[in-house]
Amino acid sequence: MSLWISLFLKCVKKPWVVSKYFSTATESNPKKQIEEEPSFALNIFRGAIVEKRIFPFPGLLTHPRKKVLATLIGPLDKVLKEMNDPFKNEAEGAIQEAVLSDLKGIGFFGTLIPKEYGGLGLNNLQYTRLLQELGAYDLSLGVTLRSHQVIGVQGIMLFGNDLQQKKYLPRIAKGELAAFCLTESTAGSDFSSIKTKAVLSPDKSHYILNGSKIWINNGNLAEIFTVFANVPSKNLKSGEPATNLTAFIVEKSFGGITTEEPSSKMGLKSTNTATVHFKDVKVPTENVLDDVGAGIEVAMGIINQGRYGVAALLSGTMSICISQAVEYTKSRIQFKKRIRSFELIQKKLARMAMLQYVSESMGYVISANMDRTADDLSIEGAIAKVFSTEAAWSVCDECIQILGGRGYMTKTGLEKALRDVRVFRIFEVTNDVLRMVIALSGVQFAGITIKELQSVGMGHIPKRIAKKIGLGGSPTFQPYVHPNLTEPAKLASKCILDFGNKVEKLLNKYDSGIVNRQMILSIMADCAIDIYSMAVVLSRASSAIAQNLPSVEYETLIAHAWCVDASERVAMRLNNLKSSNILDNFKKYVRISEIMGDTKGISQLNPLNF
Template identity: 35%
Template sequence: MAHVEQRSYCKSLFEGKIEEDIVFPFPHLQGEERESLNMVIDSVAKFCRDKIKPDVIDREKRIPQEVMKGLSELGLMGMVIPEAYGGFSLSQRGYCRVIEELSKTSASVAVTVGGHQSIGLKGILLYGTEDQKKKYLPRLASGEWIAAFCLTEPGAGSDAQSQKTTAVRKGDHYILNGSKQWVTNGGIADLYTVFAQTEVLVKGAKKNRISALIVTRDLDGITIGPEEKKMGIRGSSTTPVIFENVKVPVENLLGQEGNGFKTAMEILNSGRLGLASGCVGAARTMIQSSLSHAGEREQFGKKISEFEMIREKIARMTVNTYAMESVTYMTAGLVDRGDVDFSMESAVSKVFCTERLWELINDALQIMGGNGYMEEYPHERFLRDSRINMIFEGTNEILRLFIALSGLQRPGEVLKEVAKAIQDPLHNFGQLADYAVKKITSLAGDRITLAEHLLEDEYSRVEEYTRHLSEVAEKVIRRYKKKIVEKEFVLERIAEMVMDLYVMTCVISRVSSAIKEKGADKASDEINICRTFCNFAWRRVRKNSRMIDRNDDEILTAVSGKTIEKGAYPF
């Protein structure tokens, strides 16, 4: 049976298509599920207020045992695990909402819970056998066991395929050797999802391919290194984990042998949404804290919240947080649907939210003035905690390459087929005719029909610049061919175009739902936010589109080359 590729909203943009039924209406939780989640959130919020002391956690560099016990008692260690295995069976949207709530108070706690569920045990949920699920998930759901994800090595960060850890098959065991670094929950975990090179047959020849293994802490030969001294998320456990001749039973193989890289990528796809939702929670706290200060602090005879430059920051923080929420929960809704490819949308959510949060905290700290720099206020801690977000679970640079190259893949295949058909046009007339029809159709462009008409100015920009993106995609493939993978200046601009187009769509969809539900008058504040965000976003898209041809790439390459050659600032 032929593999049917799932649809993706973002990937379709590269072909000039707007698959609006994927993103309209906005996927709000409804009815009983919404009410149940609200009760959970109320319990989590109360627990955070009463039991979690973020400054103490940051200062003592650990999460107290009573907090971990409380998280388990609330069921928060098994949110994504099905009820059949002792979990909560929460949807992706529900899970993201809980991580958001935890992140309002403590990034260390949110990262610990997220490291356990988003990535630590996710492989068992996705690829585990029934026996593996029955054996491990109940303990993980109850919080009796904590899970960790072991992928990164000293010599293998973004380039995960170059790792050196090996698992050699010996009878009914794998002999595991190697070391992993920067393992979240490394010092407290009882179960590790470990990725290692294994020998597999590929077309009759032996090749090294990555496989995933379930490794429990009670096995001989596992050494946990010292806790890392970190800039932020200091209460979370981050350690090296070393494996020396660890005998892992063959039944602990997770998924197919040699399929571990795909397993890791699938785990990270959904894990990135936990990060995005954590950014939303942190943003909410920063806005609230800054507003309290701006409404009380007086300078030159009036409150600083009355000054336009402060108001500009507050507006930017509000608009960007709304956009962060929109893209996060739209993408979480795509995960819950189960019938679409959300890999690119998840990457967009992670990049967009982590970078907007970093900018937002900078604005929030600036509003606070000197107070924001002091430890008695939360801003300096939130600043330190948020910096790692742009690095782990895929650096934002790598994810930009992933976004651009994944999207260019389909147009590239089409152009390759057309180039082949041109060599024998008489025999391939049908294929060429199909391409011509699609080309003419793309020039006319897809239309958005499911958004509210009040937002026509905004959604018409999505239509217009989707056509631009399609033209840019075809242009760069023709221009650079296979070398496009090396053209990172170009790929970054394409990724930026896609990110802005997708987030614009998410905001338009959410505000359209608000207009339908409340009417235009009661949704006027959200309409203003939509217009503000989209006005900034489409101008960025236009700029990146134009810079495909008009840029300073050669000069930047020359300047960086001289600095690298000298090994220091060259002047």
């Protein structure tokens, strides 16, 4: 894991999230880009608030963009409600061809592709809305389209040269499915374990590709693949053999590509997930994406570019599940009362509403920043992925609990939703690894700042520089939030101050050794996730109050309640980090796991010794 993280930290310094094709959210000035806008998520690790990526919350779409979106939502809803049958799809293990054909007809295979290449030319904010709709009606269909559009095509969108884009984007927009081929049986989050190889031909006209990729969404259906393989080379200094991970555009028409039957899965059963084999596939040298050896940057660029889509999809799934639970509580009578009158049920409903609200808000904040071409949204994207995937599991589970035995039956669709959402905590880098990435990226950023301050001495920093790096006093959200949210804003501000102080103390204590303290890093990541969630909620609720939206009371209450809950969790975790009992318990966890490894599982004897 540490090798993967070190590679990731190297990559996040590159501005690969910027694309010349992404429209800006500032529609009055479509060419405007953010300059030197630092990450909100990274800055909380040094106890600073840099508000531009959070405030103000993305506003209502202007009429032209709203009209474009409206013309798509209608046809999409018609396909989802009148043609698509999620239960039939699951029973047959495939999405009906007629559904895919209709979606191709209305342009859904080229939503993000620029109009000049035959696509719809939507920006990320608009696409977020469409993903929510897909997530609400059929998560398998949403994953199929997202796997094609968000990660299948993004390699060409982000890193393809003009010739590659002119050749492939029109074909993809018309309906040729795309797939992203990274994972292997020995290589998941650890890119360094990839075995697939691409050897340059003697005449240097093409690469010969050999290897296999597993669990590839759209694997049997795709015509165009983004494939990651190692190109053998020699170390220039030592002369020893070396490899360079490289991304290639590979067409099924090249020959030598075979696939296995779709994998049987716990959920998302109608998605086409298959093993893809490449045997002596001749890939033209002009089909290298970016450059030889740039594979890690390309892979991370694609994956991070698409993480906002996970939050969007799952917020849609959560909303439809919650609606079903709410309706049930209004009709179900127990002990001569409707169960919606019971406090424990009310708490469950409110908690689910908050989780959905936060996930949805994160998706829109990040997609809006992508449209404004903000550099390096990797940490915000990781936070959104971790939060929304775990929120979705919790929401679906609680909805089943509220419906009781009825929720456990297949007819409600809730058990299907629970199975479908489970994999999101695993794919496109597991949440466990992402927690390490969030924490290590943050402490690395904070550590650089601390060392710079120590090298010059705090007293020698000009006020303008101190203000620019967020050291002009205690962090506060007060200038950015509505006055009605003063109290939750104070809670969030205090969390950032306390968190920054704790990060500095931990860095002083462990220095570079912090990399190996995974249990501490996980706690730090959870603090960062909660703090980021508070900021996003404060931003959205402030916007709702300022516009006097019909939901203003609801959103204000969520902001107050969420910030109380989240700030309590942050305070508890920070206290745990200075508790000798908690820190000593980490050692006990390690020893228990070592004993389990020696005994190949549970180590105690059966009480009956039989």
